[in-house]
Amino acid sequence: MATSITSIGVDTLTAGSQASSALVFEPFDLPPSNQRQLGAPHPAGTTIPLALRPSHSGVENIDLDNVIAAVKGLQSQDKILTQQLALHGTLLFRGLPIHNADDFSRFAHAFGFKPHEIIGIVVDRPVLAPNIAPANTAPKEVLIHSHNESPQVPHAPEYIFLYGHKAPTKGGETPMSSSLELFRRVQEELPEFIAELTEKGLLSQITYRKEAQYPGGSTLKEAFGKNIVDGDDLATRRSKIEAQIARYGRGIHTTWEWLDNDEGIVVTHRLPVIRTQPGTQLPTLFTSLAIFYTRKNVTEQLYGDGTPIPEKYLKRLVEITEEIRVLHRWEQGDVLVYDNIIAQHGRQPWEGEQTDRVVMASLFDGDEVPGAYGNADWAQVVQAFEG
Known part of the structure; x- marks a missing residue:
């Protein structure tokens, strides 16, 4: 069994086949309260989240078509963004020209993942755009502790996209932490x-x-x-x-x-x-x-x-989970992408009105489901069959 994760160097993410004027994503640092270095088994220096923003170098006006082309280009190169998710657990995209549910849907689908069908849903998620729904709509006072998505059913998504359409003035942060580090x-x-x-x-x-x-x-x-x-x-x-x-x-x-x-x-x-x-x-x-x-x-x-x-x-x-998490302070337009197999998310309460925080979600399946730990026949989960 492997005991470490191979590090992927990130200076600037760009599609190599594109012209030098093509849009690129560059990493940037967040305040320590919003970003931390992961513990073992992650490689030393690995952060959660990996924060990325579009570079304006060589691109006069960044529009959503530019962004989608950049994402598709990276995914065509050995699924670079998928690899980064497997390393960091969570990616933050900031400064994108995403303004509504339809924009968010186009961006999320650009990664090439298969939309996830929730079977046995326990929360109300009305459809806002293709494969887009509100994130948890529980009252603003309710604290939702860190968790992987849908662990209470056999059929869980591999990837979660969250889009901050509206950010509250105080509170409402989204936790992120590593399930690999939690196990260790x-x-x-x-x-x-x-x-x-x-x-x-x-x-x-x-x-x-x-x-x-x-x-x-x-x-x-x-x-x-x-x-x-x-x-x-x-x-x-x-x-x-x-x-x-x-x-x-x-x-x-x-x-x-x-x-x-x-x-x-x-x-x-x-x-x-x-x-x-x-x-x-x-x-x-x-x-x-x-x-x-x-x-x-x-x-x-x-x-x-x-x-x-x-x-x-x-x-x-619960205590360990809180020790290893960071809280994402939303800015309007932020997109968080989670590798649900190895990263947890949640929701902090916020002050003000219920409508002061609007976060949308999109769920996707990956090429593989998590593997079994042990030999018991109940230890392996599968994707649900079509029906």
Whole structure:
């Protein structure tokens, strides 16, 4: 198993086949509160995020077409931006001519990733543009701890794009941290916890109901009912929902139980918390346990054998996560791109009005899903099949 990540030198990112006057991205430093050097197993000097901005050298007026051409050019060269994501975990793009959901959609799609279909969504995400939706719309007072996207279901995106359309005056920062570094720290301090997670995995039990269970939450129909039409009887509705759940392709490791009086369904997954990064095979702690420890909601997570996870482990997991994170202070137009396999994100509360912070999200699949850590048959996740 590999034990390190190969560093990719970054001075200026440019598509080599383009003329010297083509747009390039140049790295720049952020204040220490917004950027830090990652710990092991990342190479020394690796920062999170890698901050990039378009260079005006040789380009009189930068427009979105210039930016998209630059992104596509870099991705045509051994997927340079994808490689940078695998190294840094998060990229920040600042100073881009992105002003709305459609601009953001064009930029995100330029990377060449496949749009991710969320199966079993637990939050409400109305479509704003192709593959663009609001980020979490929970009330501004709600703290959303650092987490990987969709660890409570078998089918998670590999890449997350966040666009800051409107930034609050105070608060509302987005955390970023490394899941690779988190695993290393937890392994050093709590080896018995890592051993338990390796042996047992996790039971993720999610309750979906006919009505949303909390502000910003989804309904059962939004989660699994995309093929339901008016006039379907109870048996047909349930059959269509069960067919969507079966798309996870997890066999005995995903089960469900209908609630009485057609009120909803409880879906249970046995999942790996520890997964591995494609290429390096380094273990990554792919989890949202910090959220479920600090904010109980519709998801219960236990060890894979059904026993509770000791509170002392969860408490220290939250503390370590906060020790290794940085908080991104949004500027209007910023775009953050996360490699969801190895980087965590979240949301800080903010002052003012709910509408003072507007962040949009776009989710994509990669060429590979995380690998298994261990030999158990439940330890490997797959992308859901089409349906």
